[in-house]
Amino acid sequence: MRVFEFDSKKYGFELMMDLHRFETNPNLDFESKPHTIDFYEIMFLEESKGNVELNNQKTQLTPLMILFASPHQKKRNKITNARGFHLVFKDDFLANFFSDKLFVHRLQYFYNAAQPQFFQIDTADYELIKICLNEITAEIKNYTSDSKHIIRSLLYFVLTKLNRCYSKQYCLSKETQGNPEIYTFKEVLEINIRSMHKVEAYAALMNIDRNKLNKILKSYSGLTAQQMIHHRLLQEIKTELLYTDKTISEIALDLNFSEPNNLSRFFVKLANISPSEFRKAK
The missing domain is CATH 1.10.10.60 (Homeodomain-like)
Structure with missing residues (x-):
């Protein structure tokens, strides 16, 4: 089974995350055969056709759908005409910075075997998140010595905001700083x-x-x-x-x-x- 591994040296400097728009990345490989990844992945699908199979559950794609995948999960992608953002990151990018090795486990959409690892986001919530995503891509493109701090802060906001939206849709606790x-x-x-x-x-x-x-x-x-x-x-x-x-x-x-x-x-x-x-x- 193919394993997609994170490339931290893609830009010529070490960066343990990446973000781009689907339509501007000709090298993006939507693997239709079973495969796995060694990083966290979030697909912000503004528009697309096809389906994704994740955690043995096949999901038909609809507008403004957001999908989540964790390291080592088995998945298949049958996606065409994708528009939106593709976010990937390693746990260390945030965990070490915030001295919180449990950070990703605080998010309801990762490592949740009881609920779907996707949801359809409200337009207003997505527009707010989209501003942050555009800022992150701009920081990566024009990377300077302090860009990593700005990217981490924006990413932290995006992940936490997504947790609120996801938790509301599936009637779960949105708490990330609880017991x-x-x-x-x-x-x-x-x-x-x-x-x-x-x-x-x-x-x-x-x-x-x-x-x-x-x-x-x-x-x-x-x-x-x-x-x-x-x-x-x-x-x-x-x-x-x-x-x-x-x-x-x-x-x-x-x-x-x-x-x-x-x-x-x-x-x-x-x-x-x-x-x-x-x-x-x-």
Whole structure:
């Protein structure tokens, strides 16, 4: 499977982010085959045709649609006539600057297995964001010693504003500076989902009481810790079924199920279809 890697030296100086308009970048490759990326990606699609498959969910494109992708997620792009902005960045670009390694985990649209990783933005909100995006592209084009600071500030605003809009659409908490256990849980879930499936294990890893963890997560996402774990585990199984040739037994072993039948029962309960039927349908 092809892996798109971030090029930090594209402009002749190190910059851990990039932004451009689709229509001014002839080298942009909309890969229609399954692929993955090693950076964060946001597509601001003012106009386009086609669809995108991300997290095993195919999305038909409509005007003013914004799509989000995280590192190592499997995706396919079947996009034509794209107009808008393409934003990519590495976690370090913001995390180190703000001394907050959990920053991207504070954003509802990244690492959210329960909600779609896209939404249609209101015109007024987009016009405000678009001003910032144009300022960022201008800073990159005319880069000086202080440009990095201006770019970071503008990008921070864009990402936080998007979080508000996304959270409002899906009735989620827009809080980004709340209880740190929320964002720590999201981080350790990504790291350990293939081996740890129980709330008790995550609570112990985080040194927090299980009931307290559930209460915090419920107020933030509307889901319990176990529900968040199940959504993320289901997503991981679907990814294995769609993008690998592994047998059900091999997937069960890799994802730490005690036996294949347990994986199948789990999958049917959450997806209302057997793993083999899901694989054939796709």
